[in-house]
Amino acid sequence: GQNIDQPTEMTATEGAIVQINCTYQTSGFNGLFWYQQHAGEAPTFLSYNVLDGLEEKGRFSSFLSRSKGYSYLLLKELQMKDSASYLCAGMDSNYQLIWGAGTKLIIKP
Amino acid sequence: TAGITQAPTSQILAAGRSMTLRCTQDMRHNAMYWYRQDLGLGLRLIHYSNTAGTTGKGEVPDGYSVSRANTDDFPLTLASAVPSQTSVYFCASSDSGVNEQFFGPGTRLTVL
Numbered sequence: 645g646q647n648i649d650q651p652t653e654m655t656a657t658e659g660a661i662v663q664i665n666c667t668y669q670t671s672g673f674n675g676l677f678w679y680q681q682h683a684g685e686a687p688t689f690l691s692y693n694v695l696d697g698l699e700e701k702g703r704f705s706s707f708l709s710r711s712k713g714y715s716y717l718l719l720k721e722l723q724m725k726d727s728a729s730y731l732c733a734g735m736d737s738n739y740q741l742i743w744g745a746g747t748k749l750i751i752k753p
Numbered sequence: 754t755a756g757i758t759q760a761p762t763s764q765i766l767a768a769g770r771s772m773t774l775r776c777t778q779d780m781r782h783n784a785m786y787w788y789r790q791d792l793g794l795g796l797r798l799i800h801y802s803n804t805a806g807t808t809g810k811g812e813v814p815d816g817y818s819v820s821r822a823n824t825d826d827f828p829l830t831l832a833s834a835v836p837s838q839t840s841v842y843f844c845a846s847s848d849s850g851v852n853e854q855f856f857g858p859g860t861r862l863t864v865l
Contacts, residue, residue: 648795652793674851675851677853685859686843686857686858687796687843687856688856689853689854689855692851692853694851731796733795733796735851739849739850739851740798740811741796741798742795743795743797744795745794746795
């Protein structure tokens with residue numbers, strides 16, 4: 645079957661670093677996406693990985709290990725506006741996204 | 754550019770009534786999707802369309818129907834609403850293949 649697992653909730657301090665993990669199992673694999681979703685809003689695209697390794701984009705980085713079915717999103721220099729849910733999604737062989745339930749990130753001052 | 758729009762923003766519907774949720778995109782994307790999002794669950798795909806004139810069933814299609822008469826519009830119809838269809842509905846679009854999906858602002862539907 646297809647499945648995406650990620651923690652339900654995490655708490656971090658403003659200015660710190662946080663790593664949100666995701667494990668995935670999809671029928672075929674066409675990459676791993678991360679989206680950000682603020683409360684009451686639509687998801688917005690953050691990153692895409694299809695090859696093993698780290699992709700850096702400003703304060704946000706995403707890592708993929710295909711052999712382990714594992715990804716993480718790393719957020720540096722946390723700001724209060726980073727309080728949101730972070731959604732992990734794997735793309736299967738039919739180019740459909742399989743979504744995790746999301747990780748709610750709470751930032752404390 | 755508007756991107757992708759949905760209407761209505763929110764709706765309260767009596768059980769047994771029908772309703773169409775509207776979705777329009779101006780990005781000329783081939784693929785469009787309808788998801789529902791419920792607390793504690795990931796986005797679940799209801800129906801999708803890879804190109805105008807074609808549609809497909811997603812993970813949770815029962816009780817919903819779609820049409821794709823042209824590139825821009827992808828309406829979702831609930832023929833006879835039930836309380837379990839209370840949810841937030843998101844429409845999304847993307848270019849074909851491996852591409853990010855762009856989401857509309859969502860429709861919050863309550864079925865009583």
